[in-house]
Amino acid sequence: MAGLARYLLLRALLIIPTVLILYTLVFVIMRVIPGDPVQAALGTRYVPPEQLELLRERHGLNDPLYVQYFEYLAGVVRFDFGESLVIEGRKIADDIKDRFPATLELTIASFIVSVGIGMATGILAAVRRGSKLDTAMRVYSIVAYTLFIPWLGSILIMIFSLWLGLLPTHGRLDPRISLEHKTGLYVLDAILTQNWVALKDALAHLVLPALTLGIVLSGAYTRLVRANLSEALVSDFVRAYRARGVRERRILLHALRNSLIPVVTMMGLQMAILLGGAVLTETTFSWPGMGSYLLEKVEARDYTAVQGVVVFFSFMVGLISLIVDAIYALIDPRIRY
Amino acid sequence: MALLRIEDLNIDYMTLRGRLRAVKNASLTLGEGEWLSIVGESGSGKSTLAMAIPGLLLPPGRITSGRIIFQGRDLTGMSGDELRRIRGSEIGVVFQDPLTSLDPLRTIGDQMVEAIMEHRAAGSKREALEMASAALESVGIPGNRVKYYPHQLSGGQRQRVMIAMAVMLKPRLLIADEPTTALDVIVQASIMRLLKSLQRKMGMSIILITHDIALAAEVSDRIAVMYAAEIVEEGPAEQVIEEPLHPYTEALIKSTPDLWREKTLYSIPGNPPDLRNPPSGCRFHPRCHKAFEPCKSREPRPTRIRDRMVACHLYG
Numbered sequence: 001m002a003g004l005a006r007y008l009l010l011r012a013l014l015i016i017p018t019v020l021i022l023y024t025l026v027f028v029i030m031r032v033i034p035g036d037p038v039q040a041a042l043g044t045r046y047v048p049p050e051q052l053e054l055l056r057e058r059h060g061l062n063d064p065l066y067v068q069y070f071e072y073l074a075g076v077v078r079f080d081f082g083e084s085l086v087i088e089g090r091k092i093a094d095d096i097k098d099r100f101p102a103t104l105e106l107t108i109a110s111f112i113v114s115v116g117i118g119m120a121t122g123i124l125a126a127v128r129r130g131s132k133l134d135t136a137m138r139v140y141s142i143v144a145y146t147l148f149i150p151w152l153g154s155i156l157i158m159i160f161s162l163w164l165g166l167l168p169t170h171g172r173l174d175p176r177i178s179l180e181h182k183t184g185l186y187v188l189d190a191i192l193t194q195n196w197v198a199l200k201d202a203l204a205h206l207v208l209p210a211l212t213l214g215i216v217l218s219g220a221y222t223r224l225v226r227a228n229l230s231e232a233l234v235s236d237f238v239r240a241y242r243a244r245g246v247r248e249r250r251i252l253l254h255a256l257r258n259s260l261i262p263v264v265t266m267m268g269l270q271m272a273i274l275l276g277g278a279v280l281t282e283t284t285f286s287w288p289g290m291g292s293y294l295l296e297k298v299e300a301r302d303y304t305a306v307q308g309v310v311v312f313f314s315f316m317v318g319l320i321s322l323i324v325d326a327i328y329a330l331i332d333p334r335i336r337y
Numbered sequence: 338m339a340l341l342r343i344e345d346l347n348i349d350y351m352t353l354r355g356r357l358r359a360v361k362n363a364s365l366t367l368g369e370g371e372w373l374s375i376v377g378e379s380g381s382g383k384s385t386l387a388m389a390i391p392g393l394l395l396p397p398g399r400i401t402s403g404r405i406i407f408q409g410r411d412l413t414g415m416s417g418d419e420l421r422r423i424r425g426s427e428i429g430v431v432f433q434d435p436l437t438s439l440d441p442l443r444t445i446g447d448q449m450v451e452a453i454m455e456h457r458a459a460g461s462k463r464e465a466l467e468m469a470s471a472a473l474e475s476v477g478i479p480g481n482r483v484k485y486y487p488h489q490l491s492g493g494q495r496q497r498v499m500i501a502m503a504v505m506l507k508p509r510l511l512i513a514d515e516p517t518t519a520l521d522v523i524v525q526a527s528i529m530r531l532l533k534s535l536q537r538k539m540g541m542s543i544i545l546i547t548h549d550i551a552l553a554a555e556v557s558d559r560i561a562v563m564y565a566a567e568i569v570e571e572g573p574a575e576q577v578i579e580e581p582l583h584p585y586t587e588a589l590i591k592s593t594p595d596l597w598r599e600k601t602l603y604s605i606p607g608n609p610p611d612l613r614n615p616p617s618g619c620r621f622h623p624r625c626h627k628a629f630e631p632c633k634s635r636e637p638r639p640t641r642i643r644d645r646m647v648a649c650h651l652y653g
Contacts, residue, residue, distance in 0.1 A: 234395070236437040243393055243432070244452035244502060245425030248417075254440055332442055333486045 004329055011325045015318035022314035023076065026307055027069055037061065037303040041085040059085065059304065081308030086300050092308035095293065101184025102172060103289035107274040109206050113214025115267065118221020125222065126229035127252065137222055145219030153212040153284035160208060167204050170286035174201050209285040213278055217270060224266055228259035260331055268324035275316045340509055340542050341367040346403030348385055348394065357612050359385040359398065361566045367542050374545040374553035377563035378609055383546050387512050391428045392420040408509065426456045429503030433515040435495035439487035445498055446483030449505060458506050472505035476531060493524035497531065504535055514546045529556055551593045554578045562586045565610050565620040572645030582647040584627045619650065627651060
């Protein structure tokens with residue numbers, strides 16, 4: 001296990017250069033874009049030049065570039081991403097603290113849905129390869145993959161909210177229900193505070209967005225699991241298991257584990273993308289997450305906010321890839337660098 | 338009584354381009370403790386025939402007729418689960434490529450213990466692990482290697498592990514499908530010696546599938562020669578090698594390289610036929626230098642000569 005610990009430590013250290021490179025890129029791009037950030041943030045409003053100068057000074061935009069670079073970096077280490085250019089005194093880190101839990105909650109829920117559906121359909125297709133069921137699963141995967149999120153979301157809202165009246169149409173929680181926010185993940189908060197009314201309501205709000213996003217993402221898993229598992233099922237070691245009289249159900253599990261590496265890779269990629277915010281899902285269901293936040297800030301030309309979000313996101317990507325690497329090592333004993 | 342009797346076995350592959358008969362009217366008998374080698378070129382049907390015995394045909398392969406009588410029971414009529422119980426306990430199988438025949442993600446011991454527990458051959462996992470390490474010792478691998486993953490072993494060691502897995506429950510029959518093809522010559526010899534000594538110690542029967550008739554000559558009691566899905570000759574190893582009856586067997590022996598004979602290597606003219614569209618009459622006749630009139634039109638019937646069998650018009 002010493003090998004594994006060393007491997008994971010190395011992987012963890014690799015996050016640092018990853019984030020640094022991303023931060024540098026964003027920093028450079030932000031400075032290369034033509035136009036004055038302060039003027040852009042204020043839009044067409046007339047502001048006296050002295051006041052513009054004051055704002056620039058306040059945000060450190062008059063400092064030499066290398067000073068700006070390192071000062072921002074020093075802030076990032078303390079989870080300080082600077083202040084909003086648009087809203088006076090508003091800390092970007094606070095915005096992220098507000099919005100990120102919503103994204104995380106939606107990510108986890110839709111991840112469970114997509115992996116659940118994708119694995120189940122993919123396994124069925126691989127085990128019954130060449131049958132009608134296989135064809136049905138493949139058609140499902142293509143249809144799911146090509147669905148447009150706002151369209152699917154609207155259809156689901158129409159059925160479950162408008163016609164059946166079972167589920168709410170938007171938001172995370174009925175405003176009449178009070179809930180103490182400990183983590184910002186409403187489902188978790190409700191469980192922690194044993195607030196069962198809030199739990200039921202938070203879950204009800206989560207169902208449709210998670211289902212919409214989960215279904216669309218599941219199609220890719222179906223295909224990937226089907227392809228890799230059906231290959232594993234005809235491999236030599238499966239035949240050798242059979243030759244030793246091992247039960248088919250157990251063989252299926254061993255084959256599945258052997259086909260999991262590419263699936264875990266895709267899980268990591270998807271998770272990383274989802275943590276950056278699922279813009280379409282969030283706007284369809286008025287879900288106050290990172291995706292809609294980034295959209296608002298880009299529209300408002302709030303440069304520091306955009307920069308902060310991207311740097312934060314690069315941390316998340318690094319973290320996810322560390323988790324993926326750890327899972328690789330758990331699955332495959334040959335992976336120990 | 339014979340351990341294994343194959344009677345008129347036919348195996349078809351249903352392919353998109355039509356039905357392909359991979360094994361045609363095969364009949365064989367294997368006695369207790371006997372070593373039979375099935376020799377033939379790639380695609381002759383030898384592996385298909387051997388894999389059909391323990392029910393390990395890969396789809397779309399299917400037994401269409403015939404019987405496989407093992408210890409008095411017909412294996413072709415058995416349910417999947419009945420066959421599963423026989424595999425690994427009464428019939429062991431060793432495959433061609435030891436590099437891909439072990440699950441790369443699990444230790445040797447885990448894979449062995451699982452099979453032992455499936456056959457309820459041990460009362461506890463610990464007992465099963467002791468059996469596994471004893472089985473490794475019996476093939477010349479230190480017992481503590483049960484903790485190893487396949488990638489930590491060499492090719493030759495892995496084939497020994499595969500053999501240990503195949504014989505650990507003391508099967509009556511071991512099927513070895515080209516067990517040394519993927520290994521170098523030195524390791525090859527040691528693996529064959531190992532199989533021979535295990536056979537003697539345990540008194541089991543062996544079916545060896547090989548394209549190497551010289552190798553078969555060294556180790557076997559009997560040899561069966563297959564050509565284009567048919568068994569063309571079968572008999573005691575010495576007799577088949579010393580005085581082959583079928584022209585194909587003769588050609589096969591002639592095309593074996595020999596270090597001490599200085600001459601260019603003989604090769605059989607032409608190519609093996611397409612099994613979807615085999616030649617009329619005797620399937621070997623287009624390549625046979627002894628072919629005469631009936632060979633083109635009539636299929637030769639298997640003829641018994643003492644305890645040998647040959648399917649050729651020269652003898653019937």
